[in-house]
Amino acid sequence: MNHLNSERIPEQFNIQKFQLDLMTWFQREKRDLPWRKDRDPYKIWVSEIMLQQTRVDTVIPYFNRFISRFPTPEALAGADEQEVLKEWEGLGYYSRARNLQSAVKEVVEKYDGNIPDNPAELGRLKGIGPYTKGAILSIAFNQPEPAVDGNVMRVLSRILYVEEDIAKASTKKLFEKLAREVISHDDPSSFNQGLMELGALICTPKNPQCMLCPVQEHCEAFHAGLEQTLPVKSKGKKQKIQPYYVIIAVNDHQEVLIEQRPKRGLLAGLYQFPMAPAEKRDIAQLKNWFLNEYGLRINHLELLGHEKHVFSHLVWEMDIVKASLEGGTLSLKRASWAKEEELQILPFPVSHQKIMQYFQESTP
DNA sequence: TACCCGTGGAG
């Protein structure tokens, strides 16, 4: 059905020399990163989860704080989930944090705190997919397992002239086969990290620095003058726009109304200010909606401003309104009143940290 | 398979 692996490797491709050139360059040029100070599998694991779809510069401070707070699998396993989410606040893709803690708990319970060093057990842990499994096995345990991420697909697509669409999920399997063929068995850690480091520093998506490339002589795309056209990557679809009213409701004690988001889905388990879908909803309907949802009567509404927040797959257009409530004790539902100090302890998504600014500026 | 799931930086 599909071609044999060897058909994808050019006849004249010198695997040994390629490995040597790549790893020699990596040893000389590798960045001094916090998770490269030792080979603690736990730290490698945490770093790999944080680095998923996230830039190195963004991760560094989060990694340092996280490891300082949870230095061992036992420390993370014993922490409150809310505390873990607070450490993850602002990093995005929050299910990573939940899955990481869940998997670490399993490691502590089933493996006495020792991270598994085999593909089967490691790959069964929550949040560890094919890439992360290979990264941990190669970097922490020096096993010759492929770790194919976006960097590796881009680099190998150019080196070996692969024209398959790297945006398709099925294409990753092809690159895993190719990586398995060219990986160094002497130093799988340096080889895999070298491939990724090359993708991050030299073989970049736009304007690759071929003149500085340590494996230029091995690169099919460069020889063809087509390094700019590879890899082939189809475009994603546009984000859907969602309009909302975000309500800042303050009581007589200068407490503000907040709620926890559902345990599943977008921003799961994080806190937020009440949000009303604004689709075809006027002020009267908004007051009615608020009464139904929270059991509180709005007296007057004041528009404080507008914020746009862009997610990977959707956009929130938020009108921020301050609600003055009718006096007296009413039957509060669903949400709760929070003091200023609680807002600092609970995890909020960045979109609602923006709202928090409005609250703090409106109440001296 | 296609879609869901965040954020901030670069050009």
Next chain:
DNA sequence: TCTCCAAGGGT
């Protein structure tokens, strides 16, 4: 301002 993204995984 707009587009593309950055060391993916879950469902």
